[in-house]
Amino acid sequence: MSDQPGKQLLHLVLGGELTRIDDVEFKDLTKVDMVGVFPNYAAAYTAWRAKAQQTVDNAHVRYFIVHLHRLLDPNATPPKPR
Numbered sequence: 001m002s003d004q005p006g007k008q009l010l011h012l013v014l015g016g017e018l019t020r021i022d023d024v025e026f027k028d029l030t031k032v033d034m035v036g037v038f039p040n041y042a043a044a045y046t047a048w049r050a051k052a053q054q055t056v057d058n059a060h061v062r063y064f065i066v067h068l069h070r071l072l073d074p075n076a077t078p079p080k081p082r
Contacts, residue, residue, distance in 0.1 A: 010072070011044035012037050015051055015063030027060070037068065 013035035017027040026032055035051055038044040044065045055061040 008039050008069075009041065010037055010039065010068040011041055012066040012068050013044050013047045013051065013063060014066065015055070015061065017058070017060050018062055021059050024062075024064075033063075035063070041065070041067075 014032055015035070016032040019025045019027050033051070035047050038047060048063050048065050051063045055063070
């Protein structure tokens with residue numbers, strides 16, 4: 001997915017230990033790792049990948065990219081892929 005140049009599309013990267021590997025429920029919300037908010041998908045993906053690789057040995061730890069721009073403006077037209 002490619003973001004339009006100059007268009008800010010916020011993405012949040014977060015992760016932590018899950019209660020089960022087949023569900024998305026965090027074991028302890030106070031220990032959720034908020035990696036950061038990024039201006040586009042490419043930057044968020046880079047941060048997500050780095051964190052995911054650090055925890056590759058623990059199957060219960062997962063990191064996610066949340067498309068904040070979709071939550072903030074759900075009626076917006078998504079950018080066209082290049």
